[in-house]
Amino acid sequence: MKYVIFLLEVLASLAGLLVWNRSRPQAIRVITIMLLFTVLIECYSQFLQFMPFLKYRLLIYNLFSFVEMGCWFCFYYRIYPSKARRKVILLLGALYVIFSVVELSFYRSWLFSFHTDSYRFYSLCIIFLAVLYLWDTMMKKEYHPLNTDAVFWLSAGGLIFQSVFFIHLSIFNILSFRRDAASVQAFNLLLDIANIVYYTVICFAFYTSYRLSVKDS
Protein backbone atom coordinates (compact mmCIF):
# COMPACT_ATOMS: atom_id res chain seq x y z
CA MET A 1 0.00 0.00 0.00
CA LYS A 2 2.84 2.40 0.87
CA TYR A 3 4.10 2.20 -2.71
CA VAL A 4 0.69 3.17 -4.04
CA ILE A 5 0.54 6.12 -1.68
CA PHE A 6 4.06 7.16 -2.57
CA LEU A 7 3.21 6.92 -6.24
CA LEU A 8 0.18 9.13 -5.69
CA GLU A 9 2.34 11.64 -3.79
CA VAL A 10 4.76 11.76 -6.71
CA LEU A 11 1.89 12.10 -9.15
CA ALA A 12 0.31 14.92 -7.14
CA SER A 13 3.59 16.83 -6.95
CA LEU A 14 4.21 16.27 -10.67
CA ALA A 15 0.69 17.52 -11.41
CA GLY A 16 1.45 20.59 -9.31
CA LEU A 17 4.68 21.19 -11.22
CA LEU A 18 2.98 20.68 -14.58
CA VAL A 19 0.35 23.31 -13.87
CA TRP A 20 2.77 25.60 -12.02
CA ASN A 21 2.55 28.36 -14.63
CA ARG A 22 -1.19 27.99 -14.98
CA SER A 23 -2.03 27.74 -11.29
CA ARG A 24 -5.37 29.40 -10.52
CA PRO A 25 -5.39 30.66 -7.83
CA GLN A 26 -1.64 31.11 -7.61
CA ALA A 27 -1.76 30.28 -3.91
CA ILE A 28 -1.94 26.59 -4.75
CA ARG A 29 1.73 26.77 -5.70
CA VAL A 30 2.58 26.54 -2.02
CA ILE A 31 0.79 23.18 -1.95
CA THR A 32 3.06 22.02 -4.78
CA ILE A 33 6.08 23.08 -2.75
CA MET A 34 4.70 21.20 0.26
CA LEU A 35 4.13 18.10 -1.88
CA LEU A 36 7.70 18.20 -3.17
CA PHE A 37 8.95 18.32 0.41
CA THR A 38 6.62 15.43 1.29
CA VAL A 39 8.02 13.32 -1.54
CA LEU A 40 11.58 14.04 -0.39
CA ILE A 41 10.79 13.23 3.23
CA GLU A 42 8.91 10.05 2.38
CA CYS A 43 11.68 9.00 0.02
CA TYR A 44 14.18 9.50 2.78
CA SER A 45 12.23 7.88 5.60
CA GLN A 46 10.63 5.00 3.74
CA PHE A 47 13.10 3.99 1.08
CA LEU A 48 16.54 5.17 2.16
CA GLN A 49 16.53 3.46 5.54
CA PHE A 50 20.08 2.24 5.19
CA MET A 51 21.44 5.74 5.33
CA PRO A 52 23.49 6.60 8.42
CA PHE A 53 21.43 9.64 9.40
CA LEU A 54 18.26 7.58 9.83
CA LYS A 55 18.42 8.43 13.51
CA TYR A 56 17.43 11.96 12.56
CA ARG A 57 14.19 10.78 11.01
CA LEU A 58 11.99 12.18 13.77
CA LEU A 59 13.87 15.47 13.77
CA ILE A 60 13.21 15.73 10.04
CA TYR A 61 9.53 14.89 10.56
CA ASN A 62 9.30 17.53 13.29
CA LEU A 63 10.94 20.16 11.09
CA PHE A 64 8.84 19.14 8.11
CA SER A 65 5.66 19.61 10.13
CA PHE A 66 6.57 23.33 10.37
CA VAL A 67 7.04 23.51 6.60
CA GLU A 68 3.73 21.74 6.09
CA MET A 69 1.97 24.05 8.51
CA GLY A 70 3.57 27.09 6.87
CA CYS A 71 2.39 26.00 3.42
CA TRP A 72 -1.21 25.29 4.44
CA PHE A 73 -1.54 28.44 6.51
CA CYS A 74 0.07 30.53 3.77
CA PHE A 75 -2.33 28.94 1.29
CA TYR A 76 -5.42 29.81 3.33
CA TYR A 77 -4.00 33.23 4.19
CA ARG A 78 -3.80 34.07 0.49
CA ILE A 79 -7.19 32.56 -0.29
CA TYR A 80 -9.19 34.63 2.17
CA PRO A 81 -9.46 38.30 1.24
CA SER A 82 -11.05 39.23 4.57
CA LYS A 83 -8.64 40.89 6.99
CA ALA A 84 -10.35 39.40 10.04
CA ARG A 85 -9.91 35.85 8.75
CA ARG A 86 -6.30 36.54 7.82
CA LYS A 87 -5.68 37.71 11.36
CA VAL A 88 -7.24 34.51 12.70
CA ILE A 89 -5.00 32.42 10.41
CA LEU A 90 -1.90 34.32 11.55
CA LEU A 91 -2.93 33.87 15.16
CA LEU A 92 -3.50 30.13 14.70
CA GLY A 93 -0.13 29.81 12.94
CA ALA A 94 1.66 31.64 15.71
CA LEU A 95 -0.08 29.56 18.37
CA TYR A 96 0.89 26.37 16.59
CA VAL A 97 4.56 27.35 16.36
CA ILE A 98 4.68 28.33 20.04
CA PHE A 99 2.78 25.19 21.08
CA SER A 100 5.06 22.93 19.00
CA VAL A 101 8.31 24.51 20.16
CA VAL A 102 7.22 24.31 23.80
CA GLU A 103 6.04 20.72 23.41
CA LEU A 104 9.20 19.60 21.63
CA SER A 105 11.60 21.48 23.87
CA PHE A 106 10.08 20.78 27.27
CA TYR A 107 7.76 17.78 27.08
CA ARG A 108 9.15 15.71 24.22
CA SER A 109 12.33 15.59 22.26
CA TRP A 110 13.23 17.04 18.87
CA LEU A 111 15.24 13.93 18.05
CA PHE A 112 13.31 11.06 19.58
CA SER A 113 9.62 11.88 19.52
CA PHE A 114 6.97 13.55 17.44
CA HIS A 115 4.96 16.52 18.78
CA THR A 116 1.60 14.79 18.54
CA ASP A 117 -0.40 17.18 20.76
CA SER A 118 0.52 20.37 18.91
CA TYR A 119 0.17 18.54 15.61
CA ARG A 120 -3.36 17.59 16.62
CA PHE A 121 -4.00 21.29 17.21
CA TYR A 122 -2.70 21.93 13.68
CA SER A 123 -5.01 19.19 12.31
CA LEU A 124 -7.97 20.86 13.98
CA CYS A 125 -6.94 24.22 12.49
CA ILE A 126 -6.84 22.76 8.97
CA ILE A 127 -10.18 21.00 9.54
CA PHE A 128 -11.65 24.30 10.73
CA LEU A 129 -10.29 26.29 7.77
CA ALA A 130 -11.38 23.63 5.28
CA VAL A 131 -14.89 23.40 6.74
CA LEU A 132 -15.10 27.19 6.68
CA TYR A 133 -14.08 27.39 3.02
CA LEU A 134 -16.48 24.62 2.01
CA TRP A 135 -19.29 26.33 3.88
CA ASP A 136 -18.48 29.67 2.22
CA THR A 137 -18.53 27.94 -1.15
CA MET A 138 -22.02 26.63 -0.49
CA MET A 139 -23.31 30.00 0.71
CA LYS A 140 -22.02 31.99 -2.27
CA LYS A 141 -24.85 33.83 -3.97
CA GLU A 142 -23.26 33.95 -7.42
CA TYR A 143 -22.64 31.12 -9.88
CA HIS A 144 -19.65 29.13 -8.68
CA PRO A 145 -18.71 25.98 -10.64
CA LEU A 146 -16.87 23.42 -8.51
CA ASN A 147 -15.14 21.76 -11.42
CA THR A 148 -12.88 24.81 -11.71
CA ASP A 149 -12.40 25.50 -8.01
CA ALA A 150 -9.08 23.99 -6.96
CA VAL A 151 -9.39 25.38 -3.42
CA PHE A 152 -12.63 23.46 -2.89
CA TRP A 153 -10.96 20.17 -3.77
CA LEU A 154 -7.82 20.92 -1.77
CA SER A 155 -9.99 21.76 1.23
CA ALA A 156 -12.00 18.56 0.72
CA GLY A 157 -8.78 16.52 0.59
CA GLY A 158 -7.37 18.34 3.62
CA LEU A 159 -10.55 17.78 5.59
CA ILE A 160 -10.66 14.02 4.89
CA PHE A 161 -6.98 13.46 5.59
CA GLN A 162 -6.69 15.62 8.69
CA SER A 163 -9.86 14.09 10.20
CA VAL A 164 -8.33 10.62 10.11
CA PHE A 165 -4.86 11.88 10.97
CA PHE A 166 -6.25 13.59 14.05
CA ILE A 167 -7.54 10.23 15.35
CA HIS A 168 -4.28 8.59 14.28
CA LEU A 169 -2.27 11.01 16.42
CA SER A 170 -4.72 10.60 19.28
CA ILE A 171 -4.16 6.86 19.41
CA PHE A 172 -0.42 7.47 19.34
CA ASN A 173 -0.68 8.25 23.02
CA ILE A 174 -2.62 5.08 23.86
CA LEU A 175 0.08 2.51 24.50
CA SER A 176 -2.28 -0.47 24.62
CA PHE A 177 -3.52 0.41 21.16
CA ARG A 178 -0.02 0.91 19.75
CA ARG A 179 1.21 -2.35 21.21
CA ASP A 180 -1.58 -4.32 19.63
CA ALA A 181 -0.49 -5.18 16.10
CA ALA A 182 -4.04 -5.89 14.92
CA SER A 183 -5.33 -2.51 16.08
CA VAL A 184 -2.45 -0.69 14.46
CA GLN A 185 -2.96 -2.71 11.29
CA ALA A 186 -6.66 -1.86 11.22
CA PHE A 187 -6.08 1.81 11.78
CA ASN A 188 -3.25 1.96 9.29
CA LEU A 189 -5.66 0.63 6.71
CA LEU A 190 -7.97 3.52 7.47
CA LEU A 191 -5.07 5.97 7.25
CA ASP A 192 -3.96 4.49 3.94
CA ILE A 193 -7.44 4.95 2.54
CA ALA A 194 -7.46 8.56 3.74
CA ASN A 195 -4.02 9.07 2.15
CA ILE A 196 -5.16 7.64 -1.17
CA VAL A 197 -8.27 9.85 -1.19
CA TYR A 198 -6.18 12.87 -0.15
CA TYR A 199 -3.58 12.61 -2.91
CA THR A 200 -6.16 11.67 -5.55
CA VAL A 201 -8.23 14.72 -4.65
CA ILE A 202 -5.10 16.90 -4.76
CA CYS A 203 -4.35 15.61 -8.28
CA PHE A 204 -7.91 16.48 -9.24
CA ALA A 205 -7.52 19.93 -7.64
CA PHE A 206 -4.53 20.65 -9.88
CA TYR A 207 -6.55 19.50 -12.86
CA THR A 208 -9.40 21.89 -11.93
CA SER A 209 -6.85 24.67 -11.54
CA TYR A 210 -5.59 23.95 -15.06
CA ARG A 211 -9.19 23.94 -16.36
CA LEU A 212 -9.81 27.34 -14.82
CA SER A 213 -6.70 28.81 -16.43
CA VAL A 214 -7.75 27.38 -19.81
CA LYS A 215 -11.22 28.83 -19.32
CA ASP A 216 -9.76 32.23 -18.41
CA SER A 217 -7.51 32.32 -21.43
Place this chain on the structure above:
Amino acid sequence: MLRLLHQLPAFRQGLLTVQQSVILFAGLLLLLLSVIYIVFIYIARSQQNRLIQRQTAMQEAFQKLLLESRLEIQEQTFNNISQEIHDNVGQILSLAKVQVNIMKETQSIDPEMLDAVKDNIGKAMADLRDIAGSLNGDRIRSLSLYTTISKEVDRINKTGFIRTTLSTTGEEREMSEQKKLILLRIIQECLQNCIKHAAAPEISLSLHYAASAMEVTVCDNGKGFNVDAPGTSLGLNTPFSGADDTTRTGLGLLNIRTRASLAGGSSHIESAPNKGTRVHISIPYD
Protein backbone atom coordinates in the same frame (compact mmCIF):
# COMPACT_ATOMS: atom_id res chain seq x y z
CA MET B 1 -14.37 -0.51 4.10
CA LEU B 2 -16.20 -2.56 6.74
CA ARG B 3 -15.59 -5.66 4.69
CA LEU B 4 -11.89 -4.83 4.67
CA LEU B 5 -11.89 -4.34 8.41
CA HIS B 6 -13.66 -7.63 8.92
CA GLN B 7 -10.97 -9.33 6.91
CA LEU B 8 -8.45 -8.39 9.59
CA PRO B 9 -7.58 -11.34 11.82
CA ALA B 10 -8.04 -9.29 14.97
CA PHE B 11 -11.64 -8.52 14.05
CA ARG B 12 -12.41 -12.09 13.17
CA GLN B 13 -10.94 -13.47 16.34
CA GLY B 14 -12.44 -10.78 18.57
CA LEU B 15 -9.02 -9.61 19.73
CA LEU B 16 -9.83 -5.90 19.66
CA THR B 17 -10.85 -4.40 22.96
CA VAL B 18 -13.84 -2.10 23.34
CA GLN B 19 -11.56 0.92 23.58
CA GLN B 20 -9.70 -0.03 20.42
CA SER B 21 -12.92 -0.70 18.56
CA VAL B 22 -14.29 2.68 19.64
CA ILE B 23 -11.17 4.43 18.38
CA LEU B 24 -11.31 2.62 15.07
CA PHE B 25 -14.95 3.40 14.62
CA ALA B 26 -14.40 7.01 15.65
CA GLY B 27 -11.81 7.26 12.88
CA LEU B 28 -14.13 5.59 10.46
CA LEU B 29 -17.02 7.80 11.53
CA LEU B 30 -14.96 10.97 11.21
CA LEU B 31 -13.85 9.91 7.75
CA LEU B 32 -17.43 9.19 6.74
CA LEU B 33 -18.69 12.45 8.23
CA SER B 34 -16.06 14.40 6.30
CA VAL B 35 -17.04 12.65 3.08
CA ILE B 36 -20.76 13.21 3.76
CA TYR B 37 -20.11 16.92 4.49
CA ILE B 38 -18.18 17.34 1.24
CA VAL B 39 -20.81 15.46 -0.78
CA PHE B 40 -23.55 17.55 0.84
CA ILE B 41 -21.74 20.80 -0.03
CA TYR B 42 -21.09 19.56 -3.56
CA ILE B 43 -24.74 18.66 -4.15
CA ALA B 44 -26.06 21.87 -2.56
CA ARG B 45 -23.65 23.99 -4.59
CA SER B 46 -24.51 22.19 -7.82
CA GLN B 47 -28.22 22.71 -7.20
CA GLN B 48 -27.66 26.37 -6.44
CA ASN B 49 -25.57 26.74 -9.61
CA ARG B 50 -28.38 25.21 -11.65
CA LEU B 51 -30.86 27.61 -10.04
CA ILE B 52 -28.60 30.60 -10.73
CA GLN B 53 -28.16 29.50 -14.34
CA ARG B 54 -31.93 29.17 -14.73
CA GLN B 55 -32.45 32.61 -13.17
CA THR B 56 -29.81 34.15 -15.43
CA ALA B 57 -31.42 32.57 -18.48
CA MET B 58 -34.80 33.93 -17.40
CA GLN B 59 -33.29 37.35 -16.80
CA GLU B 60 -31.76 37.31 -20.27
CA ALA B 61 -35.06 36.20 -21.79
CA PHE B 62 -36.80 38.99 -19.90
CA GLN B 63 -34.33 41.58 -21.17
CA LYS B 64 -34.72 40.26 -24.70
CA LEU B 65 -38.47 40.41 -24.38
CA LEU B 66 -38.24 43.94 -23.05
CA LEU B 67 -36.15 45.00 -26.00
CA GLU B 68 -38.56 43.31 -28.38
CA SER B 69 -41.50 45.00 -26.71
CA ARG B 70 -39.78 48.39 -26.97
CA LEU B 71 -39.11 47.87 -30.66
CA GLU B 72 -42.66 46.67 -31.30
CA ILE B 73 -44.16 49.60 -29.44
CA GLN B 74 -41.90 51.89 -31.44
CA GLU B 75 -43.04 50.25 -34.66
CA GLN B 76 -46.66 50.52 -33.59
CA THR B 77 -46.15 54.20 -32.79
CA PHE B 78 -44.65 54.81 -36.23
CA ASN B 79 -47.61 53.07 -37.86
CA ASN B 80 -50.01 55.18 -35.82
CA ILE B 81 -48.15 58.36 -36.74
CA SER B 82 -48.15 57.47 -40.41
CA GLN B 83 -51.89 56.80 -40.24
CA GLU B 84 -52.50 59.97 -38.22
CA ILE B 85 -50.56 62.12 -40.71
CA HIS B 86 -52.31 60.55 -43.65
CA ASP B 87 -55.85 60.57 -42.20
CA ASN B 88 -55.91 63.76 -40.16
CA VAL B 89 -53.10 66.24 -40.74
CA GLY B 90 -52.94 65.50 -44.47
CA GLN B 91 -56.71 65.86 -44.87
CA ILE B 92 -56.88 69.09 -42.91
CA LEU B 93 -53.97 70.63 -44.77
CA SER B 94 -55.48 69.53 -48.12
CA LEU B 95 -58.73 71.24 -47.13
CA ALA B 96 -56.84 74.40 -46.17
CA LYS B 97 -55.02 74.30 -49.52
CA VAL B 98 -58.34 73.94 -51.38
CA GLN B 99 -59.76 76.91 -49.44
CA VAL B 100 -56.71 79.05 -50.26
CA ASN B 101 -57.00 78.03 -53.95
CA ILE B 102 -60.67 79.04 -53.99
CA MET B 103 -59.78 82.46 -52.60
CA LYS B 104 -56.99 82.80 -55.18
CA GLU B 105 -59.24 81.87 -58.08
CA THR B 106 -62.11 84.15 -57.00
CA GLN B 107 -59.61 86.99 -56.39
CA SER B 108 -61.46 87.83 -53.19
CA ILE B 109 -60.66 87.40 -49.53
CA ASP B 110 -63.61 85.91 -47.75
CA PRO B 111 -63.12 86.60 -44.00
CA GLU B 112 -65.16 83.48 -43.05
CA MET B 113 -63.10 81.26 -45.29
CA LEU B 114 -59.94 82.86 -44.01
CA ASP B 115 -61.02 81.99 -40.44
CA ALA B 116 -61.76 78.42 -41.58
CA VAL B 117 -58.27 78.18 -43.13
CA LYS B 118 -56.77 79.55 -39.91
CA ASP B 119 -58.74 77.01 -37.83
CA ASN B 120 -57.71 74.16 -40.09
CA ILE B 121 -54.04 75.11 -39.95
CA GLY B 122 -54.33 75.48 -36.15
CA LYS B 123 -55.93 72.01 -35.93
CA ALA B 124 -53.18 70.54 -38.12
CA MET B 125 -50.55 72.16 -35.90
CA ALA B 126 -52.22 70.76 -32.77
CA ASP B 127 -52.30 67.30 -34.33
CA LEU B 128 -48.63 67.60 -35.26
CA ARG B 129 -47.82 68.65 -31.70
CA ASP B 130 -49.62 65.53 -30.45
CA ILE B 131 -47.68 63.39 -32.90
CA ALA B 132 -44.38 64.99 -31.85
CA GLY B 133 -45.35 64.31 -28.24
CA SER B 134 -46.09 60.66 -28.94
CA LEU B 135 -42.57 60.30 -30.36
CA ASN B 136 -41.02 61.51 -27.13
CA GLY B 137 -39.89 58.47 -25.15
CA ASP B 138 -39.81 60.33 -21.82
CA ARG B 139 -43.41 61.39 -22.23
CA ILE B 140 -44.51 57.82 -22.94
CA ARG B 141 -42.65 56.65 -19.84
CA SER B 142 -44.09 59.40 -17.66
CA LEU B 143 -47.68 58.54 -18.57
CA SER B 144 -49.63 56.14 -16.40
CA LEU B 145 -50.67 52.80 -17.80
CA TYR B 146 -54.31 53.88 -17.77
CA THR B 147 -53.55 57.06 -19.76
CA THR B 148 -51.47 55.17 -22.31
CA ILE B 149 -54.18 52.53 -22.77
CA SER B 150 -56.95 55.13 -22.99
CA LYS B 151 -54.99 56.84 -25.80
CA GLU B 152 -54.82 53.48 -27.57
CA VAL B 153 -58.57 53.00 -27.05
CA ASP B 154 -59.29 56.53 -28.37
CA ARG B 155 -57.24 55.77 -31.46
CA ILE B 156 -59.27 52.63 -32.16
CA ASN B 157 -62.56 54.40 -31.50
CA LYS B 158 -61.57 57.19 -33.92
CA THR B 159 -61.75 54.71 -36.80
CA GLY B 160 -65.48 54.35 -36.16
CA PHE B 161 -65.53 50.65 -37.05
CA ILE B 162 -65.03 49.22 -33.59
CA ARG B 163 -66.45 50.38 -30.29
CA THR B 164 -63.94 49.99 -27.50
CA THR B 165 -64.68 50.64 -23.84
CA LEU B 166 -62.18 50.98 -21.04
CA SER B 167 -63.01 50.60 -17.37
CA THR B 168 -60.87 50.57 -14.29
CA THR B 169 -61.40 49.35 -10.72
CA GLY B 170 -59.28 49.50 -7.60
CA GLU B 171 -56.82 52.07 -6.41
CA GLU B 172 -54.29 52.99 -9.06
CA ARG B 173 -50.83 51.68 -8.28
CA GLU B 174 -47.43 52.20 -9.84
CA MET B 175 -45.75 49.42 -11.77
CA SER B 176 -42.10 49.10 -12.78
CA GLU B 177 -41.43 50.73 -16.12
CA GLN B 178 -40.27 47.44 -17.64
CA LYS B 179 -43.41 45.56 -16.62
CA LYS B 180 -45.56 48.48 -17.74
CA LEU B 181 -43.98 48.26 -21.19
CA ILE B 182 -44.55 44.51 -21.38
CA LEU B 183 -48.16 44.80 -20.22
CA LEU B 184 -48.80 47.60 -22.68
CA ARG B 185 -47.40 45.44 -25.46
CA ILE B 186 -49.61 42.50 -24.39
CA ILE B 187 -52.70 44.75 -24.43
CA GLN B 188 -51.73 46.10 -27.87
CA GLU B 189 -51.35 42.51 -29.07
CA CYS B 190 -54.82 41.61 -27.71
CA LEU B 191 -56.40 44.65 -29.34
CA GLN B 192 -54.68 43.89 -32.64
CA ASN B 193 -55.97 40.30 -32.51
CA CYS B 194 -59.49 41.60 -31.88
CA ILE B 195 -59.27 44.00 -34.81
CA LYS B 196 -57.39 41.84 -37.33
CA HIS B 197 -58.65 38.32 -36.67
CA ALA B 198 -61.77 38.38 -34.49
CA ALA B 199 -63.64 40.97 -36.59
CA ALA B 200 -65.23 42.07 -33.34
CA PRO B 201 -67.63 45.02 -33.42
CA GLU B 202 -67.15 45.60 -29.69
CA ILE B 203 -64.14 45.30 -27.41
CA SER B 204 -64.20 45.83 -23.68
CA LEU B 205 -61.04 46.37 -21.74
CA SER B 206 -60.97 46.39 -17.96
CA LEU B 207 -58.07 47.14 -15.64
CA HIS B 208 -58.24 45.96 -12.06
CA TYR B 209 -55.65 47.10 -9.54
CA ALA B 210 -55.63 44.08 -7.23
CA ALA B 211 -53.59 43.84 -4.01
CA SER B 212 -50.48 42.29 -5.48
CA ALA B 213 -51.03 42.25 -9.22
CA MET B 214 -52.47 44.24 -12.05
CA GLU B 215 -55.28 42.32 -13.72
CA VAL B 216 -56.32 43.11 -17.25
CA THR B 217 -59.26 41.56 -19.08
CA VAL B 218 -59.83 42.04 -22.79
CA CYS B 219 -63.17 40.74 -24.11
CA ASP B 220 -64.57 40.84 -27.60
CA ASN B 221 -67.72 39.57 -29.26
CA GLY B 222 -66.00 38.47 -32.42
CA LYS B 223 -65.53 35.14 -34.20
CA GLY B 224 -63.70 33.40 -31.40
CA PHE B 225 -61.76 30.18 -31.87
CA ASN B 226 -61.39 26.70 -30.45
CA VAL B 227 -58.98 26.93 -27.53
CA ASP B 228 -58.84 23.12 -27.11
CA ALA B 229 -57.82 22.50 -30.70
CA PRO B 230 -54.65 20.34 -30.99
CA GLY B 231 -51.50 22.36 -30.55
CA THR B 232 -53.28 25.36 -29.12
CA SER B 233 -52.07 24.86 -25.56
CA LEU B 234 -48.53 24.50 -26.86
CA GLY B 235 -48.85 27.69 -28.81
CA LEU B 236 -47.12 26.13 -31.79
CA ASN B 237 -49.51 27.25 -34.46
CA THR B 238 -48.98 29.80 -37.13
CA PRO B 239 -50.95 33.06 -37.15
CA PHE B 240 -54.54 32.27 -37.88
CA SER B 241 -56.29 33.53 -40.96
CA GLY B 242 -59.48 32.99 -42.90
CA ALA B 243 -61.47 29.85 -42.08
CA ASP B 244 -58.78 28.52 -39.74
CA ASP B 245 -59.20 31.47 -37.44
CA THR B 246 -61.74 29.64 -35.33
CA THR B 247 -59.54 26.63 -34.60
CA ARG B 248 -56.10 28.08 -34.17
CA THR B 249 -54.35 30.41 -31.91
CA GLY B 250 -51.58 32.44 -33.40
CA LEU B 251 -48.12 33.55 -32.54
CA GLY B 252 -49.79 36.59 -31.05
CA LEU B 253 -51.40 34.44 -28.37
CA LEU B 254 -48.15 32.57 -27.81
CA ASN B 255 -46.45 35.94 -27.35
CA ILE B 256 -49.08 36.93 -24.80
CA ARG B 257 -48.47 33.75 -22.79
CA THR B 258 -44.68 33.99 -22.99
CA ARG B 259 -44.59 37.66 -22.09
CA ALA B 260 -46.96 37.32 -19.18
CA SER B 261 -44.99 34.43 -17.70
CA LEU B 262 -41.61 36.16 -18.20
CA ALA B 263 -42.96 39.23 -16.42
CA GLY B 264 -43.74 36.91 -13.51
CA GLY B 265 -47.47 36.82 -14.21
CA SER B 266 -49.98 34.58 -15.91
CA SER B 267 -52.48 34.65 -18.74
CA HIS B 268 -55.70 32.81 -19.37
CA ILE B 269 -57.56 32.66 -22.66
CA GLU B 270 -61.19 31.62 -23.02
CA SER B 271 -62.82 31.39 -26.40
CA ALA B 272 -65.26 29.38 -28.47
CA PRO B 273 -66.24 29.64 -32.13
CA ASN B 274 -68.76 32.50 -32.64
CA LYS B 275 -68.77 33.27 -28.93
CA GLY B 276 -66.01 35.82 -28.74
CA THR B 277 -62.75 35.73 -26.81
CA ARG B 278 -61.81 36.66 -23.28
CA VAL B 279 -58.13 37.17 -22.37
CA HIS B 280 -57.22 37.59 -18.72
CA ILE B 281 -53.72 38.75 -17.80
CA SER B 282 -52.30 39.13 -14.33
CA ILE B 283 -48.91 40.82 -13.79
CA PRO B 284 -47.49 41.43 -10.30
CA TYR B 285 -46.44 45.01 -9.47
CA ASP B 286 -42.97 44.10 -8.17
